[in-house]
Amino acid sequence: MAGGWGCPHEVNDRCSKINDLPCDPGMKGCELSGRFRFADESKNARFREKIARRQAAEAAAAQKTEKDA
Secondary structure, X not given: OOOOOOOOOEEOOXXXXXXXXXXOOOOOOOOOOOOOXXXXXXXXXXXXXXXXXXXXXXXXXXHHHHHHO
C-alpha cells in the first residue's frame, strides 16, 4: 500500500492478519473495517451498521426520556 500510512499487518503487500491474502484496506477482517468510510461503498457495510445501531440507541434513549417526563 502506498502513502504515508503503513499497516502493521501488511508484509510484502499481503495481510498477515487475514490468511496472507493480498492487502485490501477495509476488506472483511481488516482492522479498518467498520471504523472508517471508504470510496468503495461495498466496504462500508459495517460502518453503516454501526451508525444504524448508534441512531437506534439514541432514538430509544430519547423515547425513554419522553416517557419519563
